[in-house]
Every structure is written in C-alpha cells, then in structure tokens.
Amino acid sequence: MLARCALALICFAALALFAAKTLRVETDFSxxxxxxxxxxxxxxxxxxxxxxxxxxxxxxxxxxxxxxxxQASRALAEKLGHAAEFDYALNGSLDQFAAQAEVLMRHRYxxxxxxxxxxxxxxxxxxxxxxxxxxxASPFGVLSKATLARDPTGEFLATLRQLDPxxxxxxxxxxxxxxxxxxxxxxxxxxxxxxxSLRQAEAIAKVHGALAAxxxxxxxxxxxxxxxxxxxxxLIESDALRLSLCSALxxxxxxxxxxxxxxxxxxxxxxxxxxxxxxxxxxxxxxxxVHAVTLxxxxxxxxxxxxxxxxxxxxxxxxETARRAAQRIGGTLLLAVLTTVASALALTLSSFTGxxxxxxxxxxxxxxxxxxxxxxxxxxxxxxxxxxxRLDVPTGANIARARWPGAIAATATLCGALWLGYMxxxxxxxxxxxxxxxPPQMRELDSQLRREMGAPEVSFFVASRxxxxxxxxxxxxxxxxxxxxxxxxxxxxxxxxxAWYLPAPATQAARLQALPDTAALQENLLVAxxxxxxxxxxxxxxxxxxxxxxxEPPMNRASYAGTPLGAKLNALVIELEGEWLVLTPLVGxxxxxxxxxxxxxxxxxxxxxxxxxxxxxxxxxGYRREALHQTGWxxxxxxxxLTVGLRSPRRTWRVTAPIAAALVLTVTLLVAGGQxxxxxxxxxxxxxxxxxxxxxLFFERPPADAAERARTRLSLVVCSVSTVATxxxxxxxxxxxxxAIGSTxxxxxxxxxxxxxxxxxxxxxxxxx
Amino acid sequence: MKxxxxxxxxxxxxxMALLVAITAHADNFDLARLMQxxxxxxxxxxxxxxxxxxxxxxxxxxxSGTLSYRRPxxxxxxxxxxxxxxxxxxxxxxxxxxxxxxxxxxxxxxxLLSAFAASLRGVxxxxxxxxxxxxxxxxxxxxxxxxxxxxxxxDEIARYVERIAVSGRGGHVEQIExxxxxxxxxxxxxx
Numbered sequence: 001m002l003a004r005c006a007l008a009l010i011c012f013a014a015l016a017l018f019a020a021k022t023l024r025v026e027t028d029f030s031x032x033x034x035x036x037x038x039x040x041x042x043x044x045x046x047x048x049x050x051x052x053x054x055x056x057x058x059x060x061x062x063x064x065x066x067x068x069x070x071q072a073s074r075a076l077a078e079k080l081g082h083a084a085e086f087d088y089a090l091n092g093s094l095d096q097f098a099a100q101a102e103v104l105m106r107h108r109y110x111x112x113x114x115x116x117x118x119x120x121x122x123x124x125x126x127x128x129x130x131x132x133x134x135x136x137a138s139p140f141g142v143l144s145k146a147t148l149a150r151d152p153t154g155e156f157l158a159t160l161r162q163l164d165p166x167x168x169x170x171x172x173x174x175x176x177x178x179x180x181x182x183x184x185x186x187x188x189x190x191x192x193x194x195x196x197s198l199r200q201a202e203a204i205a206k207v208h209g210a211l212a213a214x215x216x217x218x219x220x221x222x223x224x225x226x227x228x229x230x231x232x233x234x235l236i237e238s239d240a241l242r243l244s245l246c247s248a249l250x251x252x253x254x255x256x257x258x259x260x261x262x263x264x265x266x267x268x269x270x271x272x273x274x275x276x277x278x279x280x281x282x283x284x285x286x287x288x289x290v291h292a293v294t295l296x297x298x299x300x301x302x303x304x305x306x307x308x309x310x311x312x313x314x315x316x317x318x319x320e321t322a323r324r325a326a327q328r329i330g331g332t333l334l335l336a337v338l339t340t341v342a343s344a345l346a347l348t349l350s351s352f353t354g355x356x357x358x359x360x361x362x363x364x365x366x367x368x369x370x371x372x373x374x375x376x377x378x379x380x381x382x383x384x385x386x387x388x389x390r391l392d393v394p395t396g397a398n399i400a401r402a403r404w405p406g407a408i409a410a411t412a413t414l415c416g417a418l419w420l421g422y423m424x425x426x427x428x429x430x431x432x433x434x435x436x437x438x439p440p441q442m443r444e445l446d447s448q449l450r451r452e453m454g455a456p457e458v459s460f461f462v463a464s465r466x467x468x469x470x471x472x473x474x475x476x477x478x479x480x481x482x483x484x485x486x487x488x489x490x491x492x493x494x495x496x497x498x499a500w501y502l503p504a505p506a507t508q509a510a511r512l513q514a515l516p517d518t519a520a521l522q523e524n525l526l527v528a529x530x531x532x533x534x535x536x537x538x539x540x541x542x543x544x545x546x547x548x549x550x551x552e553p554p555m556n557r558a559s560y561a562g563t564p565l566g567a568k569l570n571a572l573v574i575e576l577e578g579e580w581l582v583l584t585p586l587v588g589x590x591x592x593x594x595x596x597x598x599x600x601x602x603x604x605x606x607x608x609x610x611x612x613x614x615x616x617x618x619x620x621x622g623y624r625r626e627a628l629h630q631t632g633w634x635x636x637x638x639x640x641x642l643t644v645g646l647r648s649p650r651r652t653w654r655v656t657a658p659i660a661a662a663l664v665l666t667v668t669l670l671v672a673g674g675q676x677x678x679x680x681x682x683x684x685x686x687x688x689x690x691x692x693x694x695x696x697l698f699f700e701r702p703p704a705d706a707a708e709r710a711r712t713r714l715s716l717v718v719c720s721v722s723t724v725a726t727x728x729x730x731x732x733x734x735x736x737x738x739x740a741i742g743s744t745x746x747x748x749x750x751x752x753x754x755x756x757x758x759x760x761x762x763x764x765x766x767x768x769x
Numbered sequence: 770m771k772x773x774x775x776x777x778x779x780x781x782x783x784x785m786a787l788l789v790a791i792t793a794h795a796d797n798f799d800l801a802r803l804m805q806x807x808x809x810x811x812x813x814x815x816x817x818x819x820x821x822x823x824x825x826x827x828x829x830x831x832x833s834g835t836l837s838y839r840r841p842x843x844x845x846x847x848x849x850x851x852x853x854x855x856x857x858x859x860x861x862x863x864x865x866x867x868x869x870x871x872x873x874x875x876x877x878x879x880x881l882l883s884a885f886a887a888s889l890r891g892v893x894x895x896x897x898x899x900x901x902x903x904x905x906x907x908x909x910x911x912x913x914x915x916x917x918x919x920x921x922x923x924d925e926i927a928r929y930v931e932r933i934a935v936s937g938r939g940g941h942v943e944q945i946e947x948x949x950x951x952x953x954x955x956x957x958x959x960x
Binding site for chain 2: 146
C-alpha cells in the first residue's frame with residue numbers, strides 16, 4: 001500500500017510542479033464580457049478595455065491645508081507627467097498647458113473656426129485691432145499682451161475657447177479643487193489600458209510612491225477603471241486565498257472530527273487535489289491561460305469534489321474494503337458525477353471565455369474527483385480495511401415520518417414560484433457593471449469624486465465612421481453644427497469633439513488657403529491701423545506668422561506628440577476592424593432618441609449615437625439569455641441521464657422534485673433579500689443543481705438495512721457541512737462575483753439537503769427493492 | 770541788550786533738539802502709521818484717469834472713470850471713457866461687465882487674480898497683513914508724500930507683474946502705477 005501511495009504522491013507532485021511552472025493567470029475582466037455581436041457592442045468593449053475612459057485615473061489629494069494640497073498637486077502633476085507609467089497628469093494649472101499651447105498657437109490658422117478670406121480684410125482687421133486696444137488697456141491687458149503682436153485677430157483664443165470643456169472642477173490657487181477646498185484633484189492618463197491590472201497596479205504604486213517622497217503628510221484617494229481592475233484583482237486574489245484557506249480549515253477540522261484518524265482525511269482530500277490540479281491544467285491547455293475568477297471559483301470545486309470520497313468512505317460498512325463499497329455505490333456515484341458534468345457541460349459551450357473556463361474546470365475537476373474516488377482510492381487501500389469511528393446521526397424519525405414539513409415546503413415553493421412569476425422580470429440584473437468584479441463601495445466612491453469634480457460620467461457618444469482617418473474626421477466635423485444647435489438649445493450640456501483640435505485635412509487646407517499673401521496683408525494692415533495708436537511695425541510678427549502658416553503642411557496626430565491632447569486624440573480617433581472612427585463624447589443628453597434620429601437623417605449618414613447604458617443592458621440581456629438557454633439544455637440533459645440511470649420515472653421524480661423546489665426557494669429568498677439575479681447567480685444555480693442532485697441521489701439510493709441508512713445519513717451531513725462551509729465563506733467576499741456564487745450555493749445546498757431528506761428518501765415499502 | 774556768549778550754545782542745543790524732534794517725527798512715519806492712516810480715511814468714490822504705456826503703442830491709451838471703495842472689501846472701478854466697463858471686486862469674486870456681458874471669476878481660482886485683488890484691498894483698506902501675503906513691501910517718503918512699493922513674492926505673479934507702486938498723501942491714495950514684466954506700464958491717477 002505504501003508503494004502505491006508513494007506512486008500517487010510522485011504523480012501528484014509532478015503535476016503540481018508542472019502547473020506551478022506553466023500556469024498563467026490573467027485578470028482581463030472582458031473575458032467575462034459576452035463576445036459582441038453588433039459593431040456598437042464591439043466598440044463598447046474596446047472602449048471599456050483600452051479606450052480613453054478606461055485609462056483615466058482620478059487622483060484626489062486630501063488631509064492637509066489648502067496651500068499644501070495645491071503645492072502637492074503641482075509637484076505630483078510634474079512628477080507623474082514625466083513618469084513612464086503615465087501619458088500626462090492634469091491638475092488644471094495653466095503652465096501645464098505650455099507645450100500644448102505652443103502647438104495650438106503654431107497651428108492656430110489651421111484650427112481657428114473663424115478663418116475665411118474676409119476675416120483679413122482691412123475693415124475686419126481694424127475692428128479686431130480696436131478690440132485688442134481695449135483689451136490692452138484693461139486690467140487683463142497683461143495677459144493679452146503676450147500674444148498681441150503675433151495674433152491680433154485672436155485666433156489662438158478662438159481655438160482655446162472652442163476646446164473649453166465646459167464642466168471642470170473649481171480652481172483654487174490655480175489648480176483643481178473640490179467646492180469646499182478640502183480635496184485637490186488631478187486627472188492622469190495611464191499608458192497601460194484599463195484592463196491591464198498588473199501595469200495599472202504599477203501606476204497606482206507610482207502615485208503613492210511619488211506622493212510619499214514629496215508630501216508624506218498628504219493623503220490620496222485613487223479611482224477609475226484601471227484602479228478598479230488592479231484593486232479587484234488584488235481583492236479576488238486575497239479573497240480567494242483567504243476564503244479558500246478558511247473553508248479548507250473548516251473542512252479539515254470536520255473531517256478530523258468525523259474520522260478521528262489521519263489516513264481517511266488524506267484519502268478524502270486526494271480526489272479534490274487531483275481534480276483541482278488537472279482541471280486547472282486542462283483550462284490552461286484549452287484557453288492558454290486561467291482567469292483569476294476561474295481560480296477563485298476553484299475553491300467552489302472543493303466543496304463538491306470532497307463529497308465523493310466522503311460518500312465512499314462513510315458508506316463502507318465495518319470490516320468492508322473500500323473496493324467492495326465502491327462496487328456497491330458505484331452506480332449512484334457515476335450518476336452523481338454525470339449529472340454535475342451535464343450541468344457544467346452547458347457552461348463549457350458558452351461563448352464567453354470566462355464562463356467556458358468555469359465549465360471546463362468544473363467538468364474536468366468533478367470527473368477526475370469521481371474517477372479518483374471510484375478507482376484510485378480503492379486501489380490505494382487495496383485489501384486494507386479502514387477503521388474509524390462511525391458517528392451516529394440522529395434519524396429525526398418523527399419529523400421524517402410526519403407529513404407537515406413536506407407540505408409546508410411544497411406550499412412555500414408554490415408561493416415562491418407564483419411570486420417570482422408575478423414580479424418577473426424586475427429581478428433580473430440589467431447593469432453591465434454587475435459583471436465587473438468591483439465592489440459597490442468603490443463604485444460609489446468613484447461617482448462621489450466625479451460629482452465633486454463636476455466631471456459627469458459620459459454615457460453617450462457619437463461615433464463617426466470613415467474608410468480613412470481623414471474621412472472619419474470629416475464625418476466627425478459634419479455633426480458639429482447639429483451638436484452646437486443642441487447645446488445652444490440646452491438639450492446637451494456639453495460635447496468634446498476631436499475634430500476641434502484635429503480638423504480634417506480638407507478643412508485645414510481651406511482655412512490656410514483663405515490666408516492672404518504677404519503683400520495683400522500688409523496693405524490691409526496699413527489701412528486698418530489708420531487712426532489707432534499702434535506702432536506701424538507692431539504687427540510684423542503677425543505678418544511673418546501668416547506667411548509661415550501658408551507654407552505649413554496640414555497638422556496631424558504627430559503634431560500633438562507628448563501633449564495631453566495627443567493622448568486624447570489617440571483614444572478618440574481610432575481604427576477598429578479596418579474602419580476609422582471618430583468618437584465625440586456627449587454629456588447631459590436630454591432626448592437621445594431624437595438626437596439619434598437627427599443624426600441618422602443627416603445626408604452623409606456616417607454618424608450614429610452610441611448609448612453606452614443601452615448597449616450594456618442589451619449585452620447583459622443577451623448574456624443572460626445565453627446562460628438561460630444553456631441552463632435549460634443542461635437541466636434537460638440531467639433529466640435524461642437520471643431517467644436512463646434510475647430506470648424509473650418515479651424515482652427520477654423523487655430525485656428531481658426536491659432539487660427543483662430548492663432552486664425555486666433559493667431564488668425566492670435571494671430576490672426577497674434584495675438581490676438582482678445576474679449571470680453569476682445562474683452559474684451558481686447550475687452548481688446547486690449539481691450538488692443538490694448528488695444529495696438527492698445519495699438519499700434516494702435504497703439502503704439494504706438500518707446500518708446502511710445510518711451511514712448514508714452521516715455521509716450526507718458531512719457532505720452538506722463541507723459544501724455550506726465552502727460557499728458560506730465565499731459569500732463573505734467583497735467581490736460581487738464571489739459573493740453571488742457563495743451566497744447562492746450555500747443557501748441552495750442547505751435547502752437541497754433539507755428537501756431531499758424530506759422528499760427523496762425511499763418509502764418504507766420500497767426499502768428492499 | 771547784548772546776549773551773553775554763554776547763551777549761544779543753549780540756543781544751539783535748543784535748535785538741535787527741535788530738529789531732532791522733527792526728524793524723529795519723520796522717522797515715526799512707518800508702515801504701521803500709513804496703514805493706520807489708510808484705515809481711518811473715509812470710504813467713497815473718486816474720479817481717475819489711467820494711462821497705459823506699451824511698447825506696441827506710439828502714445829498711451831487714456832481711459833477715465835471712477836474708483837470707489839467700501840469697507841471691508843468692495844472695490845469698484847467704473848470706466849466711463851472711452852467706453853463703459855466695470856470691474857468689481859466683492860466678497861470672493863471679480864465681476865467684469867463688458868459690452869453688456871457680465872463674467873464672474875472666483876478670486877481663489879488663480880493666484881494672479883487673488884494677488885491683484887489683494888493689492889487694491891490691502892492698500893485701500895490699510896491691511897498690511899493681506900499685502901504681506903503676496904508682496905514684499907517698501908515704504909519711502911513722509912506722511913504727506915509717501916510711496917509704497919509692492920513686489921510680488923510668487924514667481925507665478927512676477928512672470929506678469931514686476932511691481933506695483935502706490936503713492937499718496939496722508940490717508941489718500943493719489944496714484945497707482947503697475948509695471949508689467951515686459952516693460953509696459955499703466956499709471957492710474959486720482960483726480
């Protein structure tokens with residue numbers, strides 16, 4: 001026996017070593033996003049993964065006086081602006097815009113919307129100069145003087161005014177602050193896409209490190225999609241580890257209490273270990289990597305896989321070898337494994353990578369655990385008879401024989417089903433955020449900071465398409481007149497068009513062509529200066545700049561290299577699937593339907609309104625539909641398996657009825673507790689189905705005698721305690737996914753056990769079949 | 770009567786004493802005294818003429834209007850000629866009314882704005898503490914002809930304003946000269 005154990009150990013160690021060497025864990029949450037059918041959905045996914053919004057990090061400094069916070073804000077912006085992890089860090093201060101302002105100043109004649117030929121005629125120039133004279137004499141003259149000689153017609157200001165984002169945080173001491181002056185704000189754009197949690201974690205560490213070195217007394221709060229990704233990875237990892245450890249300890253303690261001997265405990269853990277390890281390896285082989293959520297889920301496999309060896313060992317009679325017991329209960333065990341595999345099979349076929357991984361892990365893990373229990377354990381033990389004290393579990397015969405608990409359960413189930421039917425579909429989750437593993441408190445903090453900053457969340461944008469970048473920019477420009485009308489009518493709060501700072505090449509060329517040649521300009525200027533106190537040569541720089549602008553090639557993306565606007569352009573003017581897209585984010589849209597219709601009615605018809613919330617809820621609905629279909633097919637398959645395996649419709653009914661009731665009651669209790677059912681709840685219900693059917697099958701197996709009945713009772717109590725312990729701990733997790741699965745399965749398993757005990761036990765008359 | 774020679778030194782001493790007393794009085798005119806005088810001067814409205822000198826101009830641009838101060842912190846500059854324009858600093862805001870459009874800027878938003886407001890409020894209200902937050906102060910002259918020079922402490926402001934020189938008589942401000950960093954300057958003269 002020792003030799004066999006050593007062999008098994010060596011096999012296991014080799015597998016474990018292999019796994020440790022090759023395992024690649026990824027946390028891209030979009031693995032749990034549905035593969036998107038429509039272009040809009042693909043756009044949404046690409047935006048969520050690595051779009052502009054996904055890269056923005058919100059930094060709030062607090063815990064010091066206003067002056068210190070303002071200094072810390074400037075120092076931090078300077079430091080992050082030069083860090084490799086960030087494209088830029090903005091804090092509202094003017095000097096930050098120096099590099100960007102230089103680009104805008106240099107290309108003002110290509111950018112300014114007010115440029116046309118009459119703009120430089122003598123009367124227009126005269127009017128502009130009179131206005132400049134007023135400015136010069138005002139207290140703000142000190143500001144306008146800086147550009148007056150080069151730009152008397154005010155193109156630079158016109159360009160800047162156009163770029164004014166409208167809603168911005170309040171300024172104090174020249175940097176962004178909350179209204180009450182308690183928090184200083186920065187917005188940083190990370191180089192890493194939002195989903196890359198590892199590099200996002202590096203960016204977060206950079207902020208903390210920089211601030212600790214500069215202003216250790218200032219506290220910092222960070223939010224944003226990337227921060228969420230990093231934080232949820234950390235949470236999932238620590239939760240999965242901590243909670244798995246807790247449940248493992250509880251299970252170990254229970255096993256030691258039940259068996260009072262080390263060998264059976266080790267034997268019980270063997271199938272779990274093999275199942276988990278091989279399951280993870282198969283997932284890795286099929287998908288190339290294992291998702292962190294899948295790994296977190298592996299904890300749930302423990303709860304189920306540990307049932308089989310327990311059932312086997314606790315069912316061995318005194319003096320019986322494990323091999324004989326395995327033969328005796330083999331049929332039931334096989335059916336139990338097959339039903340769980342059937343429930344997981346549905347997931348495996350899912351088109352979502354994340355769900356498919358969960359399915360494969362469960363399926364392979366359960367099969368391996370079942371096989372190990374049925375074959376490996378008896379082989380390891382050989383002819384050795386395991387001796388351990390068999391606990392006696394009270395039969396509760398009075399309750400079991402009484403009819404009223406069953407009747408109450410049936411009534412409750414019926415009421416629950418009716419109530420759920422009445423409330424449908426209010427209890428389905430429609431928010432895509434429910435899929436994200438971010439705890440609600442973090443999302444709340446994020447929206448609170450956004451409110452304080454006056455930076456509303458973008459829920460709409462216009463996508464303008466084109467075969468080339470130039471064509472897309474042209475399409476993006478065509479919508480500006482519509483958007484401007486809507487803004488003036490107060491039907492849009494603000495919009496932010498990339499076409500403002502990167503006009504289509506044709507628009508730029510038209511503006512530059514409208515510039516007069518040097519001789520004509522000088523002549524007009526001479527006339528315009530008449531009667532004004534300006535020195536005759538005061539505007540030589542202006543004449544030179546216009547001459548230079550006429551020679552300039554059109555500006556492009558590269559003109560903005562290294563500036564915040566450049567980073568923004570890269571996020572808003574994108575190539576997706578061989579097509580160019582210009583994205584114009586909108587804030588505060590009053591009547592999305594009307595706007596969508598107006599955009600669709602435009603002659604070119606290249607722009608459409610993208611409603612992020614609507615697309616995401618469509619996606620969730622599609623996601624749920626698929627999960628429901630799969631659950632349905634899985635349930636049908638299980639029913640078929642049971643009918644064939646049990647060879648009796650009546651026994652099939654006895655096994656399935658309590659589990660169906662348990663599922664209904666679980667959903668009722670969850671919904672009554674205020675939860676909305678999302679995809680992860682459905683997955684968890686599939687698990688309940690698998691685990692619950694195991695119980696019902698074990699209960700239903702007609703026992704030979706009273707001793708066997710006692711053994712069945714004990715094994716079932718042990719199984720259910722381990723399941724409830726595992727999933728109960730999981731329900732403590734702050735990560736929504738793990739919490740949903742944990743609470744659903746713990747509740748479902750408990751209800752399954754109780755209802756199986758009430759309904760699935762064979763009638764006395766059938767005892768000796 | 771012939772003066773005794775011995776009385777000559779006595780007279781000299783008396784004259785010296787008087788001189789010293791006068792000088793001592795002049796020495797007594799310091800920043801605290803100026804601030805006290807400014808604090809005591811009545812609120813009200815005065816007419817002004819402002820001349821803006823710039824390297825871009827052949828002759829200065831002249832404007833005129835009224836300047837008024839109300840305790841504790843309201844300063845209003847009403848330009849009447851060559852056009853109507855109103856700058857009003859009140860509470861935490863600068864309000865600019867120009868061409869029928871009113872714009873409001875929170876003073877705390879930009880250092881330049883808060884320094885600009887502080888220079889007017891500090892001088893007109895006699896608030897040395899407020900002035901010292903933004904400027905280095907240098908006082909010259911005597912009570913009836915003083916000149917107070919404000920040099921910005923903050924580099925951010927020094928980028929635009931080199932110094933502000935305020936001169937006056939007793940508790941009355943007579944002239945405010947702002948010298949910009951580029952060499953341009955404006956001189957506001959109270960009439």
